[in-house]
Amino acid sequence: MTSHYTESKNHTPTPRQIRNSWVWFHRFGSSSYFYRVASRWAPRAGWCALILMVAGVYMGLFVAPPDYQMGDSYRIIFIHVPSAWMSLSVYILMAVSATIGLVWKMKVSFCVSRACAPIGAAFTFCALVTGSLWGKPTWGTYWIWDARLTSELVLLFLYMGYMALDKAIPDRSTASRATAVLSLVGLVNIPIIHYSVEWWNTLHQGSTVFRMDGPSIDTRMLIPLLITTVAMNLYFISVLFNRVRCELLDLERRTQWVREIVHG
Amino acid sequence: MLITIIKRDLKCVSHNLSGAIQPIGFFIIITSLFPLAVTPDPEALQSIAPGIIWISALLATLLALDTLFKEDFIDGTMDQMFIAADSLYVIAFARIISHWLFSGLPLIVMCLVIAMMLHIPAYTFDALIVSLLLGTPTLSMVGSIGAALTVGLRYSGVLLTLITLPLYIPVLIFGASCISADLAGFPWTGQAYLMGAMLVLSITLAPFATAAALRINMS
Amino acid sequence: MSTPIKDTHSIDAHTSQALLSVENLTCERSDAPLFSNLSFSLEKSQSLRILGPNGSGKTTLIRTIAGIHKPALGQIRWSTGPGNRDNSANKPNIAYIGHTTGIRGELTALENLEFYARMTGNLSGMSPTECLEKLNVAHCSKLPCMRLSAGQRQRVALSRLALNQHDLWLLDEPVTSLDDQGIDLLLDLARCHLEAGGMTIYCSHQSIHSGFKNDTEIDLRNFKGDHPQC
Numbered sequence A: 001m002t003s004h005y006t007e008s009k010n011h012t013p014t015p016r017q018i019r020n021s022w023v024w025f026h027r028f029g030s031s032s033y034f035y036r037v038a039s040r041w042a043p044r045a046g047w048c049a050l051i052l053m054v055a056g057v058y059m060g061l062f063v064a065p066p067d068y069q070m071g072d073s074y075r076i077i078f079i080h081v082p083s084a085w086m087s088l089s090v091y092i093l094m095a096v097s098a099t100i101g102l103v104w105k106m107k108v109s110f111c112v113s114r115a116c117a118p119i120g121a122a123f124t125f126c127a128l129v130t131g132s133l134w135g136k137p138t139w140g141t142y143w144i145w146d147a148r149l150t151s152e153l154v155l156l157f158l159y160m161g162y163m164a165l166d167k168a169i170p171d172r173s174t175a176s177r178a179t180a181v182l183s184l185v186g187l188v189n190i191p192i193i194h195y196s197v198e199w200w201n202t203l204h205q206g207s208t209v210f211r212m213d214g215p216s217i218d219t220r221m222l223i224p225l226l227i228t229t230v231a232m233n234l235y236f237i238s239v240l241f242n243r244v245r246c247e248l249l250d251l252e253r254r255t256q257w258v259r260e261i262v263h264g
Numbered sequence B: 001m002l003i004t005i006i007k008r009d010l011k012c013v014s015h016n017l018s019g020a021i022q023p024i025g026f027f028i029i030i031t032s033l034f035p036l037a038v039t040p041d042p043e044a045l046q047s048i049a050p051g052i053i054w055i056s057a058l059l060a061t062l063l064a065l066d067t068l069f070k071e072d073f074i075d076g077t078m079d080q081m082f083i084a085a086d087s088l089y090v091i092a093f094a095r096i097i098s099h100w101l102f103s104g105l106p107l108i109v110m111c112l113v114i115a116m117m118l119h120i121p122a123y124t125f126d127a128l129i130v131s132l133l134l135g136t137p138t139l140s141m142v143g144s145i146g147a148a149l150t151v152g153l154r155y156s157g158v159l160l161t162l163i164t165l166p167l168y169i170p171v172l173i174f175g176a177s178c179i180s181a182d183l184a185g186f187p188w189t190g191q192a193y194l195m196g197a198m199l200v201l202s203i204t205l206a207p208f209a210t211a212a213a214l215r216i217n218m219s
Numbered sequence C: 001m002s003t004p005i006k007d008t009h010s011i012d013a014h015t016s017q018a019l020l021s022v023e024n025l026t027c028e029r030s031d032a033p034l035f036s037n038l039s040f041s042l043e044k045s046q047s048l049r050i051l052g053p054n055g056s057g058k059t060t061l062i063r064t065i066a067g068i069h070k071p072a073l074g075q076i077r078w079s080t081g082p083g084n085r086d087n088s089a090n091k092p093n094i095a096y097i098g099h100t101t102g103i104r105g106e107l108t109a110l111e112n113l114e115f116y117a118r119m120t121g122n123l124s125g126m127s128p129t130e131c132l133e134k135l136n137v138a139h140c141s142k143l144p145c146m147r148l149s150a151g152q153r154q155r156v157a158l159s160r161l162a163l164n165q166h167d168l169w170l171l172d173e174p175v176t177s178l179d180d181q182g183i184d185l186l187l188d189l190a191r192c193h194l195e196a197g198g199m200t201i202y203c204s205h206q207s208i209h210s211g212f213k214n215d216t217e218i219d220l221r222n223f224k225g226d227h228p229q230c
Helices: A015-019 A023-029 A031-063 A073-104 A107-139 A147-168 A172-205 A219-251 A256-262 B002-015 B022-037 B042-065 B070-074 B077-085 B088-117 B122-149 B157-183 B189-218 C058-066 C109-120 C128-134 C150-162 C180-195
Strands: C020-029 C032-042 C047-051 C073-078 C094-097 C168-172 C199-203 C216-219
Touching: A023 A031, A023 A107, A031 A073, A031 A107, A031 A219, A031 A256, A073 A107, A073 A147, A073 A172, A073 A219, A107 A147, A107 A172, A107 A219, A147 A172, A147 B157, A172 B122, A172 B157, A172 B189, A219 A256, B002 B088, B002 C109, B022 B042, B022 B088, B042 B088, B042 B122, B042 B157, B070 B077, B077 B088, B077 B189, B077 C058, B077 C094, B077 C109, B088 B122, B088 B189, B122 B157, B122 B189, B157 B189, C020 C058, C032 C058, C032 C073, C032 C216, C047 C058, C058 C094, C058 C168, C058 C199, C094 C150, C109 C128, C109 C150, C128 C150, C150 C180, C180 C199
Parallel strands: C047 C199, C047 C216, C094 C168, C168 C199
Antiparallel strands: C020 C032, C020 C073
């Protein structure tokens, strides 16, 4: 770390912490270091995401064979399934980084958590929209109270609650810690909600709803699915890093390293 | 300490009875709106009654949540209690118990009347009462987290709803299904056990989260 | 205190007898430092006046010492005597009077005080009614506090001070909305408190320091952080 970066005192590793070989952890906790890493990797991840997405969508639309039951309409899964996966894993990342922030008082990790929320909500929304679009040819209706769609909807509510609380609390550090507690509570609740919704669904509908999971998927379908999943992850990383960069610049606007970046 | 705070809350309520019965009034009004909006037909009402009762109970609990910590927070009593008790956990727990005593418990008594108005047969009253007995404390516990998170905000009603209601979904599902199962003549002990499990889990974890949230908003 | 306090701002030289020592305290509000590297110590029967313009962190400092606000850096140490470093066993008995009274409107003055007597203990030997008499508000002890005037409510809040023999009083603008008689009664109470060996930390824009045995003052302007607020 170069000397002209004035660090927030929480983030400078003390000798004891270095001995514990947690240096990397504390280095990532340093705002300026994270900012530089994020600036370097955000565009790279973004370009990789674009290339893989184009390739994945091309393979999904033109290479993968049509489904014997649903014809071509199933092809939306190349967007739908990765978004649904992302929506959940982003929430987990959000809660985990918020916990790290609470425990180790790291501002960077609060920033990551905060930046996750709108992206995760967007993935959830995307999964819901593609799910209901898929539902029209499959079930004949745009919305069906399927367990997965319902869980996804609740997840969207959780994201909305998180963002609303974040916006409502004027003090920045209070907001980060309050939303951290909320995301943890949400994390504990997600499995409970998920299983209760699943149970409710089987009670009311029976599990006759078509399911795409299981190992029986054709390899030519699986490969584009995996490619778009990787692309979505990279896209997420890219957007996340850019959002965290903005957050950091705003949060650390009084420090030397931000002034140097802003004023050249 | 716990008892002292609950006793004080009892006194507050006895001085301000009209405020304390508002959630109950709300509960009665909401439940009586459903027959007006949907249908007064006894059979149809019976089939949706578990949902009506549970949604109304949810909303009535939510109504009382807004002031759970806010009054103490605004008038500085929270600071004083914190200095005296040195533990927000105790304060949070005491306030949650008070909340349940003044919103959950009267609701359970009231729901028998409502159940008759919604044509729920008397043989399901045991499922009704057990589900509410297990469910409403869970609602108070889980809701207290939202109340503590929004305690520093002046207008937090809608936000509190947005935060809390998604967390209430499991209780709603199992609570309503407890009654529906009994109505349909199925065993409902499974749902009751699950609700008991959720109650235990919420008693174990929620006060910690609530105390943490209060601490965050105080400093 | 057995640990030496290394700082340049120490007001008192007799740190060996200090009951309360604040070491290199830095407090933030909205991530902007209010004051930094503040150190002082306080002995028995001493009072400390905090000076500073609005927004300089007087309330935050008082709330930090009360344990409500968490400092960004630094420590607040208590010791009951020389060599005793175990703070947890002897929790200091603190009375805090803040901007908010801590008085519930629905309850009567007496009920409010009885509640605090049960919460904090009632070790001064004065019953809640006697405490209210100290501030001359015993005549409205049966009224709900929301029907009292602001000054009367403040008096009810202040009568909490008489419930216990506190180690430390933290008074944040205690005489706001008090009349002259109320101020005199508070100062009488404060005199007894200091004579009994208690400490006081207070801030006030009115000049009431004549009543306190005004030992020390700190001006928060001298401890301003490196970064300006705006």
